[in-house]
Amino acid sequence: GQSLEQPSEVTAVEGAIVQINCTYQTSGFYGLSWYQQHDGGAPTFLSYNALDGLEETGRFSSFLSRSDSYGYLLLQELQMKDSASYFCAVRPPGRRALTFGSGTRLQVQP
Amino acid sequence: AAGVIQSPRHLIKEKRETATLKCYPIPRHDTVYWYQQGPGQDPQFLISFYEKMQSDKGSIPDRFSAQQFSDYHSELNMSSLELGDSALYFCASSSPSVGDRGGNEQFFGPGTRLTVL
Numbered sequence: 001g002q003s004l005e006q007p008s009e010v011t012a013v014e015g016a017i018v019q020i021n022c023t024y025q026t027s028g029f030y031g032l033s034w035y036q037q038h039d040g041g042a043p044t045f046l047s048y049n050a051l052d053g054l055e056e057t058g059r060f061s062s063f064l065s066r067s068d069s070y071g072y073l074l075l076q077e078l079q080m081k082d083s084a085s086y087f088c089a090v091r092p093p094g095r096r097a098l099t100f101g102s103g104t105r106l107q108v109q110p
Numbered sequence: 111a112a113g114v115i116q117s118p119r120h121l122i123k124e125k126r127e128t129a130t131l132k133c134y135p136i137p138r139h140d141t142v143y144w145y146q147q148g149p150g151q152d153p154q155f156l157i158s159f160y161e162k163m164q165s166d167k168g169s170i171p172d173r174f175s176a177q178q179f180s181d182y183h184s185e186l187n188m189s190s191l192e193l194g195d196s197a198l199y200f201c202a203s204s205s206p207s208v209g210d211r212g213g214n215e216q217f218f219g220p221g222t223r224l225t226v227l
Contacts, residue, residue: 033214042200042218043153050214087152089214096141096204096213097166100152 002026004088004101011107012078020073020104022088029090032064032071033098038084046086047073075106083108114219116201122225123191131186131200131222133201141165142184143216144176146170153200159184198223212214 003025014016022032031050035043049055049064049071063076075082088101115134123129135142141160145153146169155179159178170176173191178184188195202216 029143031214043216043218044218045215048214059111091213095166096160097143097155097158097168098153098214098216103152 001089002029002092003101004090004099006086006088006101006104008102009105011109013109014078014079014080017074017076018078018106020075020086020106022080022101023073024069024071024088024090024101026069026092027081028093028107030093031090033091034060034062034073035087035089035090035100036084037087037103043087068094078108080110081107082106114201114203116219116222118201119220120223120224120225122227123226125189125191125193125219127226129188129191129224130149130209131188131199131201131224133184133186133219134201135182135184135201135203136205139182139203139217140206141204141213142178142182143204144170144184144186145202147198147200147221149197150197156186181211188224191215193226194222 005023016074033048034046037043047062056064059076085103087103089098117132143158144156147153156170157176158166162178176186197222200221202215202218
């Protein structure tokens with residue numbers, strides 16, 4: 001099965017950098033995805049790591065290390081609008097559905 | 111750009127009633143997924159369809175069923191509703207896989223908020 005663990009809450013200030021970690025236990029997967037979800041809104045795709053290493057998309061970067069069963073999402077130049085929940089997710093082999101992590105609620109303060 | 115459409119956006123039902131949620135995926139997307147999200151929880155996968163055939167089944171109760179129609183829209187049918195069914199129900203779709211990214215990048219609809227009284 002799949003199990004993805006994330007910190008439940010992270011607080012940071014505007015303009016800062018924050019890292020949201022995701023550790024996983026899985027028998028295999030196609031890669032690690034990250035989704036953002038504002039309160040009452042729909043999850044929105046942010047990033048995907050198929051291979052180990054860093055993927056950069058604007059202010060957001062995501063990292064994967066399969067040997068360490070670990071990944072993270074890095075948010076730079078934080079803005080108030082970044083306050084949301086962030087989920088890591090994997091798609092197990094042979095399946096098309098995502099298994100989501102427990103989610104991290106990010107609060108950006110002025 | 112077209113997005114996933116869900117209807118209704120809000121639904122209030124009594125216990126033991128039935129409900130039908132509808133989803134219209136992004137055109138040319140070949141896979142539709144249904145997720146349930148309780149308050150403060152992560153989305154839980156219920157069921158998916160690939161090219162109108164059920165492709166994967168998650169934690170969908172036996173009281174629920176779903177199908178995908180010839181026009182690719184999908185419906186989630188929920189019977190004998192219980193208080194615990196109150197949640198946000200999301201439909202998502204994904205495009206034909208290019209490598210393995212396709213299934214990992216899913217586009218979610220705005221959700222249907224179901225309240226069971």
